[in-house]
Amino acid sequence: MSRIKQVFADLERQGKKALIPYITAGDPQKDATVPMMHALVDAGADIIELGVPFSDPMADGPTIQLACERALVHNTSLHDVLAMVAEFRKTNSNTPIVLMGYLNPVERMGYETFAAAAVEAGVDGVLMVDLPPEEAVDVEGFFKTRDLDMIYLIAPTTKDERIERIGQAGSGYVYYVSLKGVTGSKALDVDDVARNLERIRKYVSIPVGVGFGINTGETAAAVSKVCDGVIVGSAIVNLIAENADNANAAQEAVSALVGSMRTALDA
Amino acid sequence: MSTNNPFDLDLPDARGHFGIHGGRFVSETLSAALDELETTYKKLREDADFQAAFDKDLAHYVGRPSPLYLAERLTAHCGGAQIYLKREDLNHTGAHKINNTIGQALLAKFMGKKKIIAETGAGQHGVASATVAARFGLECKVFMGSTDVERQKLNVYRMKLLGAEVEAVQSGTKTLKDAMNEAMRHWVTHVDDTFYIIGTAAGPHPYPMLVRDFQSVIGREVQRQSVEQFGRQPDALVACVGGGSNAIGLFHPYIRYPEVAMYGVEAGGLGLDGNDHAAPLSKGRPGVLHGNRTYLMEDENGQIMGTHSISAGLDYPGVGPEHSWLKDVGRAHYVAATDDEALDAFHKLTQLEGIMPALESSHAVAYAMRLAATMKPDQVIVVNLSGRGDKDIHTIATLDGVTA
Known part of the structure; x- marks a missing residue:
């Protein structure tokens, strides 16, 4: 059983929901990332989405754009990100890692080379924002044969027949984008998410995580009632940005936020 | 459907691909x-x-058809093929x-x-x-x-x-x-x-x-005007390529005329040896940006590089996917003109013909001048003069050391 599947199975047994924080690798320094990953786990993270920085993050709001820019000042590459995962795996063999980012760095490395290196490093899943299932048909074999989960997005505007297709193409979990917008947007409408989740559940049998606009324990808890996991990105990345010159302070602030979300989710 | 047929006008295929290029590489949030x-x-x-409304506005609002003009003094100056200019600079708002x-x-x-x-x-x-x-x-x-x-x-x-x-x-x-x-x-x-x-x-x-479909009016007019003015189709087409819309508008209707050579001219900037240019077809490699696979200027990690060109309209690290496909199948040739060559062409056309080209279009003129000299006087080159140069006067004045 894949690590991601195992985590969701364990949580379901305990009646809990997954907490999935996102950070951008190499933000603000390369050597800050692995300690931050361990801090996320200690604060209650079940799965980590590790962002691969890209020069043109088209689907992201200002918070994650700036995180990419900070990481790229030091040329944080896909090779570096894989090395970070391998480093993390030396002391953590349980927490699933999902690489999230844009296609071009993978395209440049080569799909097969990347898939093999990702498995070798200890990556569990990949979410390439600009690779929808239609375009993935030519390359998904490289990932599937290595049991790397392919995580796809579903949007509020996604039609039923596409939801069904995405549900079949994806594995691990699907990522429901809670609103029309980019990452870091403000108001998430819990009732609207609940209605769409009901629609998604008809076609998707794997777990559904919800992200975009979740920035407090309260919202996380409310959203978690209707899904299997909550994904928190910009709220965490903002704390990293505010403490860019002090790694300890950043870890403390992020741990406090993630810890409060854990408490709210489990209450 | 075979995508290897260089004369296949039915591209893109159902998924929007031109060979390996094109497609729809976007976040799910844009799919619907x-x-x-x-x-x-x-x-x-x-x-x-819809087509009637489009044609009507092209005729009475844009002012089409735009003239196809034989640049006699420029032709004489180059000493070779006859150079015709497709005057997209005369459209309403001054460009294609x-x-x-x-x-x-x-x-x-x-x-x-x-x-x-x-x-x-x-x-x-x-x-x-x-x-x-x-x-x-x-x-x-x-x-x-x-x-x-x-x-x-x-x-x-x-x-x-x-x-x-x-x-x-x-x-x-x-x-x-x-x-x-x-x-x-x-x-x-x-x-x-x-x-x-x-x-x-x-x-x-x-x-x-x-x-491409909307811009193809350029190439269709050239096909008709060529027959009217010199009784046959031209030997070569030349257009500048940034994203490539004026070039594809001229080229597309000619894809199935293999006897008509096509030259897309990229921004050579300070020269193709360094990184200060905007010539992905000449120096880049295929990658994914802005929703399509196409030739890109990128570094060894797949990050998109900054570009340089004297002309802001060519200053883009990617290019339209149909050009990438035309390059791969060898139907069109992609070359480059440097900042200096474009500036020189700007001055030549202004002085010899009384036509001030946009700096983008000046790249096409620069290459056409080079090409004409290698061809015979009974041959014809059509250059897409995609825009007028008024907008660039300040840039050129600054480069020439003139302060207004």
Whole structure:
């Protein structure tokens, strides 16, 4: 059983929901990332989405754009990100890692080379924002044969027949984008998410995580009632940005936020 | 369907691919909007009312057909093939951009969208979008890198006079590619009531197809005018390539005429040996950016590189996917002209013909002059003079050390 599947199975047994924080690798320094990953786990993270920085993050709001820019000042590459995962795996063999980012760095490395290196490093899943299932048909074999989960997005505007297709193409979990917008947007409408989740559940049998606009324990808890996991990105990345010159302070602030979300989710 | 047939005019295929290029590499948040656009466009493409409305505005608003003009003194100066200029610079707003914005604004109208957005580099597409917004009574917002806003104040003012709102984009390199990122982000957020008018034959399917279709009026007119004026088709076509919309508009109707050579001229900047250019077809490799696979300027880690060209309209790290395919199958040749060659061509055309070309189009003129000298006097080159140079006078004056 894949690590991601195992985590969701364990949580379901305990009646809990997954907490999935996102950070951008190499933000603000390369050597800050692995300690931050361990801090996320200690604060209650079940799965980590590790962002691969890209020069043109088209689907992201200002918070994650700036995180990419900070990481790229030091040329944080896909090779570096894989090395970070391998480093993390030396002391953590349980927490699933999902690489999230844009296609071009993978395209440049080569799909097969990347898939093999990702498995070798200890990556569990990949979410390439600009690779929808239609375009993935030519390359998904490289990932599937290595049991790397392919995580796809579903949007509020996604039609039923596409939801069904995405549900079949994806594995691990699907990522429901809670609103029309980019990452870091403000108001998430819990009732609207609940209605769409009901629609998604008809076609998707794997777990559904919800992200975009979740920035407090309260919202996380409310959203978690209707899904299997909550994904928190910009709220965490903002704390990293505010403490860019002090790694300890950043870890403390992020741990406090993630810890409060854990408490709210489990209450 | 085979995508290896170089004369296959049915491309893109059903998934929007031109060979390995093109496609729809976007976040799921844009899929529904692109599906809707594709479905609507495929219907309207065959719709007589839509085509009649388009043709009417091309004739009476844009002023088409644009002349095909034999540049006799330039021809004599080069001493070889006859050089004809396709005068897109004489269109309303001074460039080929308006052909596309009229088409897409009509699409927006037929789709019931009241707001349009656009990205712009130098401001030409922004002005063309603001113009059609005024013409059709649509709300218009233009995204422009803050560096370009500073460099192109006059066009910013033009857009504002036309009633558009100009948003200065602060992210990344603060130029055209970042303006496009920001326009996409805005579109995702306001997808219900907003139509995104992309300015070049690039981006996710169906944009490269529909922009090409709207610009193909250029090549179709040249086919007719060539027969009228010299009784046959030209031997060579030359056009500048940034995103490549003016070039694909000229080239596309000629794809199945193998005897007509096609030359796309990229921005050579300070020279192709370094990184200070904008020539992905000459020096880049295929990758994925802005929703399509195409030749890109990228570093060894797949990060998109900053580009350089004297001409803001060519200053883009990617290129339309149909050009990438035409390169791969060998149907079109892609070459480059440097900043200095373009400037020289600007002055030559101005002095010999009394026509001031845009710096973008000057790249095409520069290569055509080189090419003409290698050809015979009974041969014909058609150059797409895609825009007029008024907007560049300040740049050229500064380079020449003239202060107004």
